Amino acid sequence: MQVIETLAEGLKREIKVVIPAKDMEQRMNERLAEAKDKVRVNGFRPGKVPMGHLKKMYGKSVMAELVNEIVRDRPAAILSERGEKSATQPQISMTEDEAEAEKILNAQVDFEFTLSYEVIPPIELQPTSGIKVTREVVEVSEDEVNEQILKIAENARTYAAKDGAAETGDRVTMNYLGKVDGVAFDGGAAEDADLVIGSGRFIPGFEEQLVGLKAGEEKVITVTFPSEYPAANLAGKEATFDITVKEVAAPAGLELNDELATQLGIESLDKLKEIVRGQIEGQYGNVTRQKVKRQILDQLDEMYKFDTPAGLVDAEFENIWRQINTDLQQSGKTFADEDTTEEEARAEYRKLAERRVRLGLVLSEIGEKAGVEVTEEEMQRALYAQLQQFPGQQKEILDFFRNTPGAAASLRAPIFEEKVIDKLLSEIDVTDKTVTKDELMADDEASAEDADTAEKKKAAPKKKAAKADAAEAAEGEEAPAPKKKAASKKKAAEGDAE
Incomplete structure (x- = not known):
């Protein structure tokens, strides 16, 4: 087998591999000899099939297997022998001419293929002792921990219905229907939806317009979707929402104690x-x-x-x-x-x-x-x-x-x-x-x-x-x-x- 470098330009390499026809034929004969005692051919006793007959029946398929094995296994071996690492899977090219391929399978011409790849450049490692970094560290305060616990506890907060007007922090239960240019849009309607005023869950400007509403009241709210809103058909558009308030509820207080921790599924406030x-x-x-x-x-x-x-x-x-x-x-x-x-x-x-x-x-x-x-x-x-x-x-x-x-x-x-x-x-x-x-x-x-x-x-x-x-x-x-x-x-x- 000949391995000939045909291109060495920067990191690019091209290698031409030539395996003489006689070597391919020898490999095929060895493979057929190994199979001779295993194949069953009508008219012949096991192990007595003439090599010429075996070659006629199975020569091309065995040669095709050899070709596949060579292009699968040899590239890695060639790179290893050359002391190179390929940056990506090497590209393998061989003849696409059917007549030429037929001659290769019949061991009439040499089998040739080309490897094209880029090498990973050699990297000489430098001392790391000169690298200096600053690691910023934040000391977590007790106040920050308590503040985070209260935020978590918002999900466990209870609300009690009230008769008065909705204020920031109150929970409003409502039905709403959103429209753009007077036409309802997908995802813009809900019934018995809960929203805490000031939570920032809805479009900017929406929650503030709920302040002052009482249970049973209706209102049309006008807002503008943000220009970066994920739904392209709504981004930057003005929309109206028909609101019917079903209930206004005031929040119960939250206290940092073991009872709150238990509500959150933790055994004690200290553990929380x-x-x-x-x-x-x-x-x-x-x-x-x-x-x-x-x-x-x-x-x-x-x-x-x-x-x-x-x-x-x-x-x-x-x-x-x-x-x-x-x-x-x-x-x-x-x-x-x-x-x-x-x-x-x-x-x-x-x-x-x-x-x-x-x-x-x-x-x-x-x-x-x-x-x-x-x-x-x-x-x-x-x-x-x-x-x-x-x-x-x-x-x-x-x-x-x-x-x-x-x-x-x-x-x-x-x-x-x-x-x-x-x-x-x-x-x-x-x-x-x-x-x-x-x-x-x-x-x-x-x-x-x-x-x-x-x-x-x-x-x-x-x-x-x-x-x-x-x-x-x-x-x-x-x-x-x-x-x-x-x-x-x-x-x-x-x-x-x-």
Whole structure:
């Protein structure tokens, strides 16, 4: 077998593989000889079928099997022998001429095929000792815990009917019918609907117009749907609602005591406070980690400059671009509405894709050299988390991960990345800084590039928003969505790795 490099341009490689016809024929004869004692051919005793007859009957099918095995197995072996890693699955091309293919199956001509691929560039790891990050820490106060408990307890608050007019904080039970241009719209009607005035559950301006109404009264309320309302047919439209008030009820008081904790299913107020404090600390901890991660990624981005495989960048860019256009379509907006052009947006998100891929490769190399591994138990927990997100579809989700190439990698990648970040945090210079809640959550340009992982798919397509986290791209994470005022969400796309 001959392996001939026909292209070595940047990261692109093309390899021509030639297997002489005599070698293919020898392999076929060996395969037929192995099968000789097993096949049953009418007119011949077992094991006595002449090789010429076997070749006539089964030669082509055996040769076809050999061809399939070679193109399936040899590429990986060739790359290993060359000490190369392919960025994507190598493309394999061979003759499409039927006459030529027939000659190959008859061992009349050499079998040739070509491998085309991009190599992952060699990455020389730099010392991490120079990386310095500031870890912002928020001390959770007793008042904040109590405030959060009261918010939770709102769902358990009781109400008593009253005769007077509705006030802010009262619960109004009503029938309503919404109309746009005098025509009722889907989802705009309900009977015996409960709404607490001031809860902010309804369209802006709706709840305030319920103040002063009494049970039995009717009113037509006029509101305007927000321009970014999810339903495009209602966004920015003026609507009227025919209201009939069925009941007005005043809220009972809430006291922080063991009785309230029991109503919420917890044995005591102290235990409830412990749980709520842990939840708040966890929420702040997630934001803190994303900010720290962003600082690490930014510094890694400065440390490593190398060409990225175009195939990986193209795939990541397509993921991003598809999400961008989907979000624009759903919001009924254009690039002009987002203060940019399609050309500028493409350029920005191309940079984002390149950064993601580069950082993904760097984190992968760091993890590999450090011996970072994802355990089977961790994979099972990640799969279980996926199943919980789709109740009733557990079988379909399991089948997807079992039968879809690369699906398991999408579970492994974020776990691997977080473990690499943990490894880096154990080596770099970390300075803790106590900050307020507002400082931690600040959405200014300096810190706007670190956000909650759950928000990472939403970023603003602004002209100056070209930074983005790279590790997630290497595994094909979904792209950020365009929202002009979503600076804190833009962070997520940039500061969270795969």
